[in-house]
Amino acid sequence: MEIERARRDYEELRGKGLKLDLTRGKPSSTQLDLSAELLRLPGDAHTAADGSDTRNYGGLQGLAELRALFSGVLQVPTGQLIVGGNSSLAMMHDSIVYCLLGVPVGGERRWADEERVAFLCPVPGYDRHFALCERFGIELIPVPMTPDGPDMDEVERLVAADAAIKGIWCVPKYSNPDGVSYSAQTVARLAAMPAAAPDFRIFWDNAYAVHHLTDQPAEIADVLTLAAEAGHPDRVFVYGSTSKVTLAGSGVSFFGSSPANVAWFLGFLGKGTIGADKVNQLRHVIFLRDEDGLRAHMRRHAELIRPKFEAVDRILSKELGGTGLASWSSPAGGYFISLEVPDGCAKEVVRRAAEAGIALTPAGATHPYGNDPADRTIRIAPTYPDLEELEVAISGLATCVRLVGAEKLG
Numbered sequence: 005m006e007i008e009r010a011r012r013d014y015e016e017l018r019g020k021g022l023k024l025d026l027t028r029g030k031p032s033s034t035q036l037d038l039s040a041e042l043l044r045l046p047g048d049a050h051t052a053a054d055g056s057d058t059r060n061y062g063g064l065q066g067l068a069e070l071r072a073l074f075s076g077v078l079q080v081p082t083g084q085l086i087v088g089g090n091s092s093l094a095m096m097h098d099s100i101v102y103c104l105l106g107v108p109v110g111g112e113r114r115w116a117d118e119e120r121v122a123f124l125c126p127v128p129g130y131d132r133h134f135a136l137c138e139r140f141g142i143e144l145i146p147v148p149m150t151p152d153g154p155d156m157d158e159v160e161r162l163v164a165a166d167a168a169i170k171g172i173w174c175v176p177k178y179s180n181p182d183g184v185s186y187s188a189q190t191v192a193r194l195a196a197m198p199a200a201a202p203d204f205r206i207f208w209d210n211a212y213a214v215h216h217l218t219d220q221p222a223e224i225a226d227v228l229t230l231a232a233e234a235g236h237p238d239r240v241f242v243y244g245s246t247s248k249v250t251l252a253g254s255g256v257s258f259f260g261s262s263p264a265n266v267a268w269f270l271g272f273l274g275k276g277t278i279g280a281d282k283v284n285q286l287r288h289v290i291f292l293r294d295e296d297g298l299r300a301h302m303r304r305h306a307e308l309i310r311p312k313f314e315a316v317d318r319i320l321s322k323e324l325g326g327t328g329l330a331s332w333s334s335p336a337g338g339y340f341i342s343l344e345v346p347d348g349c350a351k352e353v354v355r356r357a358a359e360a361g362i363a364l365t366p367a368g369a370t371h372p373y374g375n376d377p378a379d380r381t382i383r384i385a386p387t388y389p390d391l392e393e394l395e396v397a398i399s400g401l402a403t404c405v406r407l408v409g410a411e412k413l414g
């Protein structure tokens with residue numbers, strides 16, 4: 005009997021006393037080692053391209069040479085990029101605070117003075133986007149993802165009808181967690197759709213802009229230009245960072261937008277700091293050099309993590325293929341695999357895995373308010389453990405899916 009075999013396998017799994025962590029999309033220490041040289045930089049160098057001394061105050065917008073290096077991959081003109089600290093999430097947070105406490109460009113009042121503020125959240129999506137909105141009382145409205153990006157019929161309908169909808173979260177390339185890259189048509193529709201709110205914003209979190217796993221990099225359309233051409237120049241806030249390029253804890257982040265939004269953002273930023281950490285910016289420029297240097301560096305990451313993504317796919321196929329108990333994404337980039345189990349099973353699979361010493365992102369985290377109504381989606385983050393640990397963890401996870409599937413579905 006399948007259920008007996010599943011129970012036996014599960015007891016055996018528990019007996020192993022595992023302690024494995026697949027919760028967060030962190031680079032492994034071997035990946036961090038790829039940027040070891042960064043810790044020895046900038047050495048004696050301290051002069052920026054414009055002749056300024058990076059050790060001193062100033063340079064609020066960030067080094068122009070670093071902005072130029074990332075301008076192409078983020079699809080934002082150099083003059084319209086701002087370099088932030090080590091976290092793009094912090095720049096998203098600050099953008100929301102600035103919108104709440106200061107009137108956004110084109111807006112009529114501060115978001116804090118609106119009766120209701122809501123964001124569309126394509127699901128499955130990134131839990132920290134949702135948590136950030138929740139913290140400030142912004143209502144979260146889920147919209148389904150499709151293989152081309154968010155369901156645009158639904159997005160257009162909601163955004164045109166409800167002036168309380170001020171934003172949408174988008175991870176346009178190798179989305180967290182399902183690996184989807186938005187089609188050109190989706191991007192064009194997002195850029196051009198009518199919005200009831202005059203200060204509607206697309207939060208374009210291009211966290212995985214250069215994080216390819218294959219030799220055919222995904223290309224996405226240039227949302228900033230398309231929005232400007234459609235008469236919505238101030239609609240898009242673009243974000244990116246080197247958290248998964250260089251050092252997750254000591255990288256640099258970016259905000260990009262229209263000239264008016266960049267001036268608006270700098271107006272707030274400049275009240276809280278006299279200037280950015282330009283020494284870190286300079287060492288990033290020396291280390292990455294140019295776009296070719298960046299791409300070569302990302303190929304080295306891909307060589308380290310591709311085998312991990314392949315192992316997940318191979319083990320899930322072997323242990324769950326043809327059982328009807330699971331389907332999963334095979335992303336061409338990014339940091340995550342999304343595993344779909346039968347309705348009503350995700351929480352129980354995660355609980356059983358935890359009992360066997362395999363920590364997974366909580367079921368539901370991929371949805372607003374931590375509530376996946378179908379209780380079906382599990383996010384797998386394969387990059388951090390080493391390959392052997394990962395193989396044990398995924399095989400254990402498959403055992404948990406078989407057990408829960410057999411118990412719940414008979």
Ligand code: PMP
Pocket residue numbers: 029090091092093094130175180209211244245246247252257
């Ligand atoms: N956005 C997305 C979609 C992410 O997956 C992550 C990291 N998991 C972040 C942002 C965090 O970026 P940062 O380190 O630049 O704050």
